[in-house]
Amino acid sequence: MVKYLTTDLAINLGTANTVVYTRRQGVVAHEPSVVAMQERLNGSRVALHVGQAAKAMIGRTSEQVSIVRPLHEGVVADCDLAHMMLQHCLEKAGSRKMKMLHSLRFVFGIPAQCTTIERRAVIEAARAAGARGVYLIYEPLAVALGEGLDIREPYGRMIVDIGGGTTNVSVISVGGLVYNKTLLQGGEAMDEAIIAALRRKYHLDIGIQTAEQLKIELGNVLPHCTPQRLQIEGTDVAAHTPCLQEVTSHDIRDALIDGIHTIIDAMREVMGQTPPELLADIAEGGVLLTGGASLFDGLDSYMREHLGVPVYRANNPMTNTAIGAAQALDDPALEAYLTTRP
Known part of the structure; x- marks a missing residue:
């Protein structure tokens, strides 16, 4: 039996993942933002897989197949691929007869630093997917709403969103952005740091998916915790042969800690640019920590220790933007907090 989407869609097109949400059904699609493209003999390219199936191919492709991301550093880099990603997620959500999309409105969370050109790219991708109306909202405002906060209040809130490609440190009040700082430091940079650290310490080469697994399973920034251990497969750099290596949570902490301090320094900088009244609100209400790369153990308490203000985790860090x-x-x-214009 074919399912139909007959309600408005909220979409978070992220560098790492794409989330589709409806008020009636909740999260209806949550897929990696990845497309596997194959180059044909005539030079043209065709999509082989999208989403989870494409992600499973990372590190396992021939020269003729490339794994590409429609988004780069939080914004649309390729409209055609973004359209393809949207179509895939809509099919996952149940809208297999695309004519139904013409009765739908789409709303997208967009980064605070998004340019007019980048906004237009989102709108064009949505219209290509058949949306009747396309609306945009700044991600920090959407995150706050998704966590049950009243964004209309004259009250300062700091939101730190650690995503796949970037980290955004934002201060909001009365439904607007007071200050925003964007860092090219997110989950992907953390994965690369883990790869580099294991190569230095163990002379071991691993792939990006193994690095992500280590980040998820062993990620912990607390310095004195009992180490967790995981045995992984990689390549001996000197011998060029497969090998097994035990990796500990301390290894992962050592790999991640410099990047974490880069984020903490950015938070401190934003606090320095925040008006005193709003900073007092943040000291009272705390910093909201969100994003898929914010999930490893101890990050909230570590930031609290270094900044001297409360830091608390989002209840729905992967989906609150769409919610x-x-x-x-x-x-x-x-x-008033939505726009239809690029």
């Missing part, structure tokens, strides 16, 4: 965007589209009182 909040859907709420904004559904509530007339929040209409």
Whole structure:
């Protein structure tokens, strides 16, 4: 039996993952933002797989197949691939008869630093997918809404969103952005740091998927915790042969800690640019930590220790942008925080 999407869609097109959410059904699609492309003999390219199936091919392809991401550093880098990613997620969500999309409105969370050209790319990708109306909302506002916060209050809130490609440190108040700083430091940079650290320490080469697994399973920034251990497969750099290596959570901490301090320094810088009244609000209400790369153990308490303000984890760090965007589209009182213009 074919399922139909007959409600508005909130979409978070992320560098690492794409999330589709409806107020009626919740999360209806959550897929890696990855496309596997094959080059034909005539020079043209064709998509082999999209989403999870494409991600499973990373590190296992021939020269004729490349793994590409429609988004780079949080914004659309290729409209055609972004359109393909959207179509795939909509099919996953149940809309297999694409004519149904013409009755839908899409709302997207967009990064605070998004340019007019980058906004237009999102709108074009949505229209190519058949959206009747396309709306945009700044991600920090959507995150706050998705966590149940009232963004209309004259109250300062700091949101630190550690995504796949970037980290955004934002201060919001009265439904607007007071200050934002973007770092090219996210989950992908952390994976690369793990690869480099294991190569230095163990003379071991691993792939990006193994690095991501280590980050998820062993990621911990607390210096004195009992180490966890995981045996992984890699390549001996000197012998060029397969080998097994036990890796500990301390190894992963050593790999990640410099990047974490880069984020902490950015948070401190943003606090220095924040008006005193709003900074007092942040000292009282704390910093909201969100994003898929914020999940490893001890990060909130480590930041709290170094900044002297409360830091708490989001309840829905992977999906709150889409949840909040859907709420904004559904509530007339929040209409002012949406835009239809690039």
